[in-house]
Amino acid sequence: MFEHELYDNYTFEDPPLNRDVFIVDEVYLEEYDHMMTKFFEGADYEYIGYITPVAVRKANANSLELSWYPNTFDRFHEVPIRLPRDQFIACVGSWNSDEKPRIFVKSEWLEQIHRCSYSTFAMIDAIGVKNALEEGTLTREKLLALRNRIDQLAERHPNISFISFADSLLLKSNWTVGHHGIEVNYDYEPEVFIRLAKELNEIYQECLGLKSYAVIAQGGNEYYEDNLLHISESQNHISLNSLGIPFAQIMEIETSARKALKNGTHKPAELYMDERYYHSLKLKYEFDKNARPSNGYSSKMIEGRCKYYYADTEVILNNLKEGA
Secondary structure, rough: OOOOOOEEEEOOOOOEEEEOOOEEEHHHHHHHHHHHHHOOOOOOOOOOOOOEEEEEEOOOOOOOEEEEEEEOOOOOOOEEEEHHHHHHHEEEOOOOEEEEEEEOHHHHHHHHHHHHHEEEEEEEOOOOOOHHEEEEEOHHHHHHHHHHHHHHHHHHHHEEEEEEEEOEEEEEEEOOOOOOOOOOOOOOOHHHHHHHHHHHHHHHHHHHHHEEEEEEEOOOOOOOOOOOOEEEOOOOOOOOOOOOHHHHHHHHHHHHHHHHOOOOOOOOOOEEHHHHHHHOOOOOOOOOOOOOOEEEEEEEEOOOOOOEEOOOOOHHHEEEEEOO
16 A cells, blocks of 8 residues: 555654644545555546644654644634554655645544543733732732632633632633534634633732733643543542643743743733634734744643743733634
């Protein structure tokens, strides 16, 4: 199979890096090879099967690090995923025929990445808590008022979990990509976190007299079909039902932002957004999102140098597309 001289065959160890690639179900292997062989000999090209657009970022010993693009029609949505070695079947393309490389994978893995849930995390933190504690203005009554307001806000957003630490708050939502023939739908709506950041900033100011900022990231999730939260029967164990990659990112972004503020690299902002989350927002065409201020950060979980964008909430809200 794939023996024609016009094929470009790639190994797992040496895949085509940082270019457009398609993931294809293994069930189309023979049909695709048959079509391409005839095409090389002068027949018309035929579209075979369904394609999933990705880019290979790095080949590890037992996995390929991929950037997956589940939606580039009405938003630019990039999701980091990993393809295990044992799920890789073959990778072929044809430079002479302008045929982009296709990575054929096992059916179960391909269905799973479309069926499983992914997570968006946001951390909301109050500004000036240390001074408020020293001045004695952060009273129990104010904290209880804050908790009650967050209860009311959470009630209006049942698809988002709210984990509070008095002066800090962790938000998490799950979303799915879906696929043809699967009963799971694409329900990614990252803009809700921008609106929540604004509303929570207002709540923090009204209840505590303190402003807040938000750090936001989105990514993979290993608890494929579980609820947003797990609470044990004894009520003293809470699991976020997530592998902590997006959570780790928001911690890394906050650390980098704190250093940047301290050394004067940039001024404080209300929003600090991982670049993948930021670029996935439905922003107006005339809003030059790439020209907005940003700063680099290092992540232990993602290959290469990462970047976060920072802005005030109103700037982003005023430049979202209508209906976003």
